[in-house]
Each structure stands twice: as C-alpha cells, then as structure tokens.
Amino acid sequence: MKSKQDSLEYTDKVDRLAYLYELDNQDHIDLYFGDEAGFPLNMNVPYGWQFADEPIRILPQRGKQVNVLGFMKSTGDQVHTVSKEGTMKAEFVVEAINSWRRGLRKPTVLVLDNARIHHSKLVKDCLAGWESENLYVFFLPAYSPHLNRIERLWLKAKQRWLKPTDYADLATLKAALAEIWAGFGDTFRVAFN
Numbered sequence: 204m205k206s207k208q209d210s211l212e213y214t215d216k217v218d219r220l221a222y223l224y225e226l227d228n229q230d231h232i233d234l235y236f237g238d239e240a241g242f243p244l245n246m247n248v249p250y251g252w253q254f255a256d257e258p259i260r261i262l263p264q265r266g267k268q269v270n271v272l273g274f275m276k277s278t279g280d281q282v283h284t285v286s287k288e289g290t291m292k293a294e295f296v297v298e299a300i301n302s303w304r305r306g307l308r309k310p311t312v313l314v315l316d317n318a319r320i321h322h323s324k325l326v327k328d329c330l331a332g333w334e335s336e337n338l339y340v341f342f343l344p345a346y347s348p349h350l351n352r353i354e355r356l357w358l359k360a361k362q363r364w365l366k367p368t369d370y371a372d373l374a375t376l377k378a379a380l381a382e383i384w385a386g387f388g389d390t391f392r393v394a395f396n
Contacts, residue, residue, distance in 0.1 A: 242380060273357075304333065315340055355395075364383050
C-alpha cells in the first residue's frame, strides 16, 4: 500500500495529526477516530484450542453480519457505536454523526479514513454545518489504516473479546457486541503507546 501513497500528503497529514494529538493532550479539543466494521457470523479464528475429547462445531452462516459505525476517543477509553444489519450508506453515516455530535461539549475533530462513503456528496454537504457547531472532520492520508486508532478496537473485538459461542446466531452476536461497547473503557480497553 505504501507504493500507492502520496509521500508529501502522507507526511503533511501525519504532522497535522501529531498536532491534533497535542491539542487533545492539552485539553483544547476532543479527538475521536471513526470507522465502520463488519462482524459476520462466519467468525474470525486467529487461534484456538480445545480438549481432545471435546469437539467444537461452528456452522458457517454466510451473508449475516452486524455492521458497526464507531467513534472512539483518541485515548481509547470511550466509544460510541451504532449498529445496523445490511449495507451502510451515507444517510446512515450522517444520521449517526448527527446523533453522536449532540453530546459533544467542546471543539471536536473526527478522524476518518478515505472510504468512499466518507467522501459522499451527502457527507460533504454536511461538513460546513458541522464545522459551524465545532465538529471538524480530518481525513487520513490514503492507504493508512495504521493511523486510525479505532482499527485496533475492531481487531481486539474480533480476535480477543468475542468468544466462539457469541457466533451462535445474529441475536447472540448483537448481545455480545452490546456488552463489549457497554463495558468499553472498563472491562474492555485499548491501550496506545
């Protein structure tokens, strides 16, 4: 992916992101990272073990998944999520941002990747209105998922926090995800260096 990056844009945006971290650390702004993730019923198993006499069966259920749009504080101790079955469209993203921003108390920067949905006409049409209410959107450089801190949340949820039994059916998966989001910051944490 590095070969597809514009090195000048990348350097500029990394420097600007460092400045945003500094403003956040000085409590001048709140810095959040936003992104979407899909949690399909055909679970991700990065590792596992079982007792020799205890078989584990997981039946694949293709096509069913919970899609989540999340906004995570840069410190990794707060998250706001909205879940949906089916395809996420620009209208859903705008509604979710509008709902989330009502709870903001000071100037806030929302860091987003360059997914097509984030650059839709509907989202672009909302940017000026959000800025007038002290919500600013900062787009990461292209092909830089490593700069989006919420990616680590999705990874931990999929590889560490969800258990094989959570994939029994869609209702069970939704309940397990709701438990993770409700316990985020206490029971479930993401640490950054």
